[in-house]
Amino acid sequence: MTNLERIWKDQLYQEFARIGKCLSSPKRLELIDLLAQGPKSVDQLSKITGMSVANVSQHLQTLHESRLVRFNKKGNYVIYEIAERSVADFMVSLHRLSEKQLVEVQRLKTEILQHHASMEPIALEELMVLMEKGEVLLLDVRPEDEYIMGHIPGAISIPIEQLEKHLATLPVNKEIVAYCRGPYCLMSARAVEILKSIGIKASRIEEGVHEWKRYVEHSNISPKEIL
Amino acid sequence: MTNLERIWKDQLYQEFARIGKCLSSPKRLELIDLLAQGPKSVDQLSKITGMSVANVSQHLQTLHESRLVRFNKKGNYVIYEIAERSVADFMVSLHRLSEKQLVEVQRLKTEILQHHASMEPIALEELMVLMEKGEVLLLDVRPEDEYIMGHIPGAISIPIEQLEKHLATLPVNKEIVAYCRGPYCLMSARAVEILKSIGIKASRIEEGVHEWKRYVEHSNISPKEIL
DNA sequence: CAACTATTCAATTGTTTTATTGAATATTTC
DNA sequence: GAAATATTCAATAAAACAATTGAATAGTTG
Numbered sequence: 001m002t003n004l005e006r007i008w009k010d011q012l013y014q015e016f017a018r019i020g021k022c023l024s025s026p027k028r029l030e031l032i033d034l035l036a037q038g039p040k041s042v043d044q045l046s047k048i049t050g051m052s053v054a055n056v057s058q059h060l061q062t063l064h065e066s067r068l069v070r071f072n073k074k075g076n077y078v079i080y081e082i083a084e085r086s087v088a089d090f091m092v093s094l095h096r097l098s099e100k101q102l103v104e105v106q107r108l109k110t111e112i113l114q115h116h117a118s119m120e121p122i123a124l125e126e127l128m129v130l131m132e133k134g135e136v137l138l139l140d141v142r143p144e145d146e147y148i149m150g151h152i153p154g155a156i157s158i159p160i161e162q163l164e165k166h167l168a169t170l171p172v173n174k175e176i177v178a179y180c181r182g183p184y185c186l187m188s189a190r191a192v193e194i195l196k197s198i199g200i201k202a203s204r205i206e207e208g209v210h211e212w213k214r215y216v217e218h219s220n221i222s223p224k225e226i227l
Numbered sequence: 228m229t230n231l232e233r234i235w236k237d238q239l240y241q242e243f244a245r246i247g248k249c250l251s252s253p254k255r256l257e258l259i260d261l262l263a264q265g266p267k268s269v270d271q272l273s274k275i276t277g278m279s280v281a282n283v284s285q286h287l288q289t290l291h292e293s294r295l296v297r298f299n300k301k302g303n304y305v306i307y308e309i310a311e312r313s314v315a316d317f318m319v320s321l322h323r324l325s326e327k328q329l330v331e332v333q334r335l336k337t338e339i340l341q342h343h344a345s346m347e348p349i350a351l352e353e354l355m356v357l358m359e360k361g362e363v364l365l366l367d368v369r370p371e372d373e374y375i376m377g378h379i380p381g382a383i384s385i386p387i388e389q390l391e392k393h394l395a396t397l398p399v400n401k402e403i404v405a406y407c408r409g410p411y412c413l414m415s416a417r418a419v420e421i422l423k424s425i426g427i428k429a430s431r432i433e434e435g436v437h438e439w440k441r442y443v444e445h446s447n448i449s450p451k452e453i454l
Numbered sequence: 455c456a457a458c459t460a461t462t463c464a465a466t467t468g469t470t471t472t473a474t475t476g477a478a479t480a481t482t483t484c
Numbered sequence: 485g486a487a488a489t490a491t492t493c494a495a496t497a498a499a500a501c502a503a504t505t506g507a508a509t510a511g512t513t514g
Contacts, residue, residue, distance in 0.1 A: 042462090061462085083328060
């Protein structure tokens with residue numbers, strides 16, 4: 001290899017590693033995951049994650065330097081969002097790889113399921129069948145703005161905090177399946193607990209919007225429009 | 228969010244970040260890319276990359292802790308390889324994301340093309356058409372063991388160092404298309420230079436085996452067996 | 455325009471990471 | 485079994501990073 005080639009390769013891999021650096025901090029990964037669900041301000045992110053505002057801001061700047069996120073200023077707020085859909089897709093890949101390779105991730109996932117008794121999720125495939133038959137109501141329990149940004153077709157939106165208030169409006173004859181931000185979000189599990197406690201037949205899927213997109217794109221099922 | 232939930236999430240993201248940490252060092256990324264082409268010993272990797280043996284060994288151990296690579300001992304050598312095909316796929320994703328988001332990567336790619344005059348690659352799609360017609364000979368210029376590990380169907384193997392010796396055996400009536408490890412490997416460019424210098428019509432694709440696999444899987448073209 | 459809010463900046467701390475060196479281990483070959 | 489080879493280990497020094505704090509900025513509301 002020529003010397004020039006070596007320098008070129010070093011520069012190139014230096015760049016790839018910039019993306020890698022963004023992924024090397026747990027806090028930053030959590031921020032990307034949250035932004036993948038929809039745009040959020042710095043202090044929203046600070047409140048959700050429990051990090052200090054300054055700390056969040058700093059992490060967001062790191063992410064911005066690698067062009068994984070972008071922002072708009074809206075009045076007093078700075079609203080960050082992921083730079084591209086492909087960033088969210090990439091995060092799904094990272095999670096899948098982590099689950100495949102790291103036993104510890106698998107262990108943590110089953111551990112939390114034991115705390116939420118009988119919260120075993122149903123398969124996405126199974127949900128599809130049930131929805132075809134119209135036997136099931138799909139419930140998106142994320143905050144409403146995330147639902148508006150994109151959701152699984154056919155789902156209705158009841159954010160988890162409002163679920164108890166809206167219990168009366170739910171059909172009694174249908175089974176309910178809840179979903180939230182994805183496999184590492186527990187809002188859908190909490191929803192199932194609430195629903196089951198008042199005698200409604202309920203379950204959850206562990207997939208979120210991005211995992212669902214990946215699923216339909218890989219299984220060649222007609223990729224319906226996202227409403 | 229409950230306190231327990233916060234702890235759980237922190238542990239989970241800590242784990243994801245372990246994979247991220249592996250990707251945060253340029254040298255480690257280069258090692259993964261090389262291993263994605265086929266198993267290699269520590270000192271092979273040391274020689275290819277120009278790093279010290281101890282340094283390579285240390286990086287490989289980091290990769291092993293995150294289960295991205297595995298190894299077998301063969302006599303005096305320790306042969307490392309990627310732990311799963313999905314690791315190679317993930318690297319393709321990372322490269323694609325980097326190229327999309329980082330202008331600097333795009334700049335570096337065009338920069339090197341100016342050094343190798345008229346090395347503009349042809350599209351994979353174009354190659355497929357040409358191969359259907361039988362108008363083209365596809366040449367894999369990587370080391371032979373990497374070819375044996377997996378190659379694009381229909382390709383023949385002539386490692387770049389042996390190309391000049393084997394020039395006589397090449398058909399004169401066919402155009403030749405060369406490929407190597409992927410978009411950041413310059414062996415195929417060197418091959419085209421050699422071929423053109425003696426008047427053979429030649430070009431290259433920038434894709435390697437993994438990029439090719441991704442291509443056929445996403446375009447639903449019959450995914451022929453890899454020979 | 456003064457008080458307030460959201461965000462960023464700058465400086466500091468303690469921690470991790472990287473590359474390097476030389477020694478230690480394990481396997482093979484003669 | 486001694487010499488040679490491939491790899492790992494351990495210790496070090498330099499560099500990069502993460503979280504924290506308090507001050508600075510910029511936009512908003514009364």
